[in-house]
Amino acid sequence: MAKKKSIEEMTSEELYELAKAKEAEELERQREAARAELEAAKAERKALLARHRKELAAVDAKIRKLGGRVTARGGKTSGRGNISNAVLDILSDKKRHSTKEIKEELAKRGVVAANLNQTLAYLKRQGKVKNPARSVYTAA
Numbered sequence: 001m002a003k004k005k006s007i008e009e010m011t012s013e014e015l016y017e018l019a020k021a022k023e024a025e026e027l028e029r030q031r032e033a034a035r036a037e038l039e040a041a042k043a044e045r046k047a048l049l050a051r052h053r054k055e056l057a058a059v060d061a062k063i064r065k066l067g068g069r070v071t072a073r074g075g076k077t078s079g080r081g082n083i084s085n086a087v088l089d090i091l092s093d094k095k096r097h098s099t100k101e102i103k104e105e106l107a108k109r110g111v112v113a114a115n116l117n118q119t120l121a122y123l124k125r126q127g128k129v130k131n132p133a134r135s136v137y138t139a140a
Contacts (some may be wrong), residue, residue, distance in 0.1 A: 014031040083119050086111045088128060099135045 025124070060070045071082075083106070090105045091097060097105075099116060106113040113119070120137055123129040130140050 012051065083111055083113060083116070084123055085121060087116075087119055088139065089138060091129060094139055096136050098137050099137070102137065 017020050128140050130138050
């Protein structure tokens with residue numbers, strides 16, 4: 001086994017190599033600490049999501065028990081599926097509704113209906129909506 005030299009006995013190249021090795025060790029320790037912190041944060045997030053889902057399921061069950069409906073995806077009202085569902089819900093009373101009435105009702109529900117005409121055309125092609133007169137719709 002080689003005898004360790006004191007710092008005074010080392011050459012500048014040996015000191016430089018020692019410093020590089022020490023720097024690499026410190027960098028690896030920092031990376032390992034960051035990895036550990038990241039894993040802890042991920043575990044915390046996973047536990048928080050699990051608790052959130054459990055609490056949300058309990059609230060959803062309470063809403064259903066009281067006769068209410070629970071909206072999909074946390075109540076978000078964007079996307080064609082939700083606009084379509086909202087339009088079908090409005091038309092479910094089997095009455096005739098003008099596009100103006102439908103837009104007003106969607107606005108009351110907080111649904112942005114920038115493409116209502118396309119949505120109504122889509123629902124008509126799907127056979128879910130009838131168009132008895134111009135700009136008037138009813139559920140099929």
